[in-house]
Amino acid sequence: MPRRIVIGIRGVGHRVIDSIWRLGYAARFFTLTLLKSGTSMRRFSLIIRELYFTGVLTMIIILVSGLFVGMVLGLQGYETLQKYGAETAVGTLVALSLVRELGPVVAALLFASRAGSAITAEIGLMKATEQLDAMGMMAVDPIARVVAPRFWAGVISMPLLAAIFSAMGIFGGYLVAVVLIGVDEGSFWSQMQSSVDFRFDIVNGVIKTCFFGVAVTAIAVFEGYDAQPTAEGVSAATTRTVVTSALVILGLDFVLTSFMFRGVG
Amino acid sequence: MHRTTMDLWVGLFVIAGIGALLILALKVGNLGTYSEAQSYTLIGYFENVGGLKIRAPVKSAGVVVGRVKDIQFSTKTFDAAVTMKIDNRYQFPKDTFASILTSGLLGAQYIGLAAGGDEGMLKSGDKIMKTNSALVLEEMIGRFLFDKASEDGDGGDGGTF
Secondary structure (H helix, E strand, O other): OHHHHHHHHHHHHHHHHHHHHHHHHHHHHHHHHHHOHHHHHHOHHHHHHHHHHHHHHHHHHHHHHHHHHHHHHHHHHHHHHHHHOOHHHHHHHHHHHHHHHHHHHHHHHHHHHHHHHHHHHHHHHHHHOOHHHHHHHOOOOHHHHHHHHHHHHHHHHHHHHHHHHHHHHHHHHHHHHHHHHOOOHHHHHHHHHHHOOHHHHHHHHHHHHHHHHHHHHHHHHHHHHHOOOOHHHHHHHHHHHHHHHHHHHHHHHHHHHHHHOOOOO | OOHHHHHHHHHHHHHHHHHHHHHHHHHHOOOOOOOOOOEEEEEEEEOOOOOOOOOOEEEEOOEEEEEEEEEEEEOOOOEEEEEEEEEOOOOOEOOOEEEEEEOOOOOOEEEEEEOOOOOOEOOOOEEEOEEEOOOOHHHHHHHHHHHHHHHHHHHHHHHHO
C-alpha cells in the first residue's frame, strides 16, 4: 500500500516537472521567435502571404458571426429593456458589450479555431515531413522563415479582425433594433455615443485584442513546432492549440478586464 | 494564388480593419462629438454628490456643455470637490449656479449649470460659488416625515387656541 502511494506521488511530481519544463521551453521558443523576427520583417512579402491565410480567410467567419451576435444581442436586449420602457438604450447595450467584451473574446476564439489550428497543423506537418530539418540543412533558419512570419501575421490581423467583428455586430444590432423592430434611430445612435468612451471602451478593447493575438499565435506556432512528428501527434497538437488558446483567452480576459474597467462607470 | 491578387486581398483586409476601427471611434464612440483638447476646467464644491460619476455630463439648458473630470473629497472644507471640463465654446458668468440633477426617475445624475447675470465670466480653474447638492432619497423622506409631524403638532396647537 505505501508503495502505491509513493508511485502516485511520483506520478504527480513527474507531471509537474514535465509541464514546468514545457512552459520554460515555450518561453525560450517565444523569445527566439521575437529575436529572429528582424529577418522576417526585412522580407515583408512572407508576412503578407501569411496575412492572407490568417487574416483574409478568417474574415468571412468573423463577418458572419459578428453580424449574428449583434442581431441576437439587439433582439434579447430589446426584449428585456422594453419591460422598463428603455428600449432606446439597446444601442448602448449592444455597443458596450461588443466593444468591451464580446468583440475581442469571440473574435479571438474564432481566430484560434480557424487560423490558430491551421498554423499548428501546417507547421506540425512540415515537421512530420521533415521540411523543417531540410531547411536547417540548407542553412535556412526555420524559426525565421516559417515561425516568425506566421506569428507576426497573427498579431497584426487579430486587432483588425476584432474591430471588424464589433463594427459588424453593431450593424447587426442596428438592423434588428431600428430596421426590424422600429426603435428610434436618432436615440439609438446618440445614446450609444454618449455612453461609449473612446479611451475607456474602444482603446481598452483594442489593447485586449493585441494581448489575445500574441497569446493565440504564440500558442499555435509553439504547438506546431513542438508536435510529435506523426499524424497522431499533429492532430493532438492541433486540438491542444484550440483548447489551450480558449482557456488562455478567457483567463487573460478576466485579468485584463479587472485591471481596465475597475471603477469606470 | 497569384502574388498580386494576394496583395490586393490583404490590402482590402487591412483597410477594412482600420475602417472598422474608425467607425467604432467616430460613429459609436464619443470621439467625434466631444474632444477634451479645447476645454477649460471649473471646480465646484458640493455638500453631497449623491451618485454622480466621473464622465457624467455637465448640462446647461439641457445641452451638454462638458463632462465631470474628477471627484475628490476635500479635507479642508469636508465637501466633495468636483472638477468639470467645459467646452471652450461655452462661457459662463461668475455667479453661475451649479446643481446636481437626475435625468428621469431612475436615470444617471448630471450637473446642471444655470447662468447668472454677472458681467465677468468664469475662467479656467475658477471655483463655482453657488452649488446645490444632490437630492438623497433618505434625507428627503426624513425631512418629509419631520415636516409632517411638526405640521400635525401645529394643527393640534391651533385647535386649542
